[in-house]
Amino acid sequence: QDISQKSSNLLRLNLILNNLVHSLNNVVQGNTILSPAHKDASGRLKKFDFIVSNPPFKLDFSDFRDQLEGEENRERFFAGIPKIKAKDTDKMEIYQLFIQHILFSLKENGKAAIVLPTGFITAQSGIDKKIREHLVENKMLAGVVSMPSNIFATTGTNVSILFIDKANKDEVVLIDASGLGEKIKDGKNQKTVLSRAEEQKICNTFTHKQAVEDFSVVVSYDEIKAKNYSLSAGQYFEVKIDYVDISVDEFAQKMAGFSADLDKLFTESAELEKEIKEKLQTLKFNESVINSSK
Template sequence: MSVYEGTGPLEKWILDRYYAILSEFEGKTFGSKDIELFLGKDSNLRLDNISEFLSTLSKERLVTVVKVGAKNTKLYKINRITNCIEVSKGTTKDQIIRILKTGADLIRGRVDYRVLLVLLFYKALSDRWMAEVRKFYQETQDWKAAYHLANISKYYLYDENTEKLHNWDEATKDKINLMQNFITSLNQISEMNPKLADIKLLVSKLGLTSFVNHPDNVHTFMDLINLFSKINVEDADYDVLGSAYEWILSYFAQSIAKAGEIFTPREVIQMMIEILDIRPDSDILDPASGSGSMLIEAHKYVSKKYKDGKTLKLEGQEFNDINTPLSKINLLMHGIENYVIHLGDSLTGPKFKKTDFIISNPPWNLDGYDERKVNVEGLKDIYNLGFTNKQSADWLWIQLMLHNLRKKAAIILDNGALFRGGKEQNIRKNLIENYDLLEAIILLPEKLFYNTGAPGAILIFNKEKELKRHKKVLFINASLDFEKHPEVRKLNALSEQNIKKIVQTYNDFKEEEGFSKIVDYETLKQKEYNFNVTLYAFPKTVREEINIRQEWSELAKKEKELSQLEKKIEGFLEEVGI
């Protein structure tokens, strides 16, 4: 199998000109002079250095030299991007990711990158549905009956009123009406399946409709369709699909960060879930569910450890009207259907009830949620520890989750929430004086998150504390426990060993000099309810043992060598008369 990966992302100026010459020269041979004349007709496409442009296309195998003439002049032919990619049967995660990388290059700067998620989901949905159709056809020898049974078994991709198929292959087979048929099929699937009703919203919100309808994007869209048509994922493991889906989110995490959204590294989520040790038949909530990753990892954990993930009730709420449907698709791509995701503001309009476990990374320092916004009927009982200032809702999130908690919660907050004064300090005071819920605080290393270099901290709350943990908090300083991120140079990551150490320390509720410290509530009171981890557990500084006699001997030796060198230099200078 050969797979084209290219040497890196193609810049938009290259893609624009590539598609322009594709329209003109596909199936023909041409030289650099032909390209110069053609692009020169349009001031927006004109280039000063045609050789550099053709050299780039050649490196990416988008043009091929077919003949070298007199004076080394070259004739080229142009290749379609998708023709450079071959995928063998039994598509793997790496192959899907290569497809997604190429797709990302194609749409860069043209449309929201998240349309790739919609395309991947539609292709996977269609492949799995058609596998069901073929299975039922073997039994019935009747295609319409097979379509009907597949509708009941999976999702409705066959409109039984119009007798029209809306799977991927049917939507893309007519190249002349491709754009219209594709959008129509997506919208129809959305209307026929209540659980997929948000697809229609995504098609509109992500700009897919306007992208498809723009004449300049005809070739790009056709290449996208050809690209995804190369993969068949009917037999792919759900984890393969889900991992590919999450790869897109992580690949663009830096651009998400610039928009203020948070992408939580998977290893951090996995550590939080190990600490919670979520059990089968549990309710799990994330009131700031984002892409749904927290809920997905919880399902994976219970499925792997207890072989019983389907007994969970997964619930989330998300304020962003694009993230909400995308999180549902993410869950489905992982083969998870036991979920409910609400759209809305959790702080002012929570749509969930009490739950066993809560795991969340809410927006840090969310502003605009002061007393005037939340001191209203229906919310007063939730925020009974006190109101926050307008600059940060961190401790409102904590109160919201504690109000709806039955057992344990793991919540990531900005490190500053642990020690800021004023109203936040008063909330921490009320928490310690009135409840015995706070069990542990884990200071994370810096540079784990794409959107901030700040370290962040995980707060563990437990309504079923063991007796030995009553009125005590375990502070864990894991700020130095990390490895360099394997892919992003400026980031750090938690290794398996790092996670094991942190989880074991929490489980054993033990102290280790410079790493963990058990602090009783009376001490916290004396420290004026300052939860700053470094106040209680400060990493040991490694003292370097110095052998004074040996160091002095080495210094004397160096000085002797320097003296000899100076004498040599003086001798050279005398010889040349200086």
């Protein structure tokens, strides 16, 4: 289901080209959030095994926002509905509604992949935080991959891919792929392109739940709770401190050098302070300048 007529028609064409004509009736043009069309025989929203989504991040939905607050949507939008902004209504976080709708539409062991703004994975409060708490408390995460900036040529927004697996009660994979890719020009925009090897690295690391230094971590749900439900891989990386072995004499020499440098700086500071005071004492009030300006 897509609100865009153009996107809906392109999807129908794609199905025809891929010999999936039998699925044409599943394509519906309409408002997924306000009027979800895929329902079962009893009129309830259908549940799916797999969902893949790249929802709009921010969009003005102030014209139908209040219609979503009915009792029939309370369970679907469990974490809340974004408020109407006094200014910039086109920046309302509609992606938060899509995440909740997707979670509600998954079967008991369903899986989903959702492209989201990276800010979602670390937000300290609000709807984003409530959704992450729900994912962790109900143990339905597979992992998160934080992508490089400009992975989409049309936007500079940093994005992450949230992988949901309602059957995964064990460890979660968090990957920081922000350092990968090559920046190239795409028309007037700059885009980051991943090589095949980099794509394979991400896939293998995620699939095999590998911990790679400064790239990925494998964490438990309890560890995520302890980090305030953060899904950013970087917050779990081990902080490395490099120690250098030196002798007692070398240490004494370094300290003597630091002390000498400080003495020099203190002396220069005192001389500068003295010079400033002397300059201030030479300043005189010139009454003739004031009279001539009247």
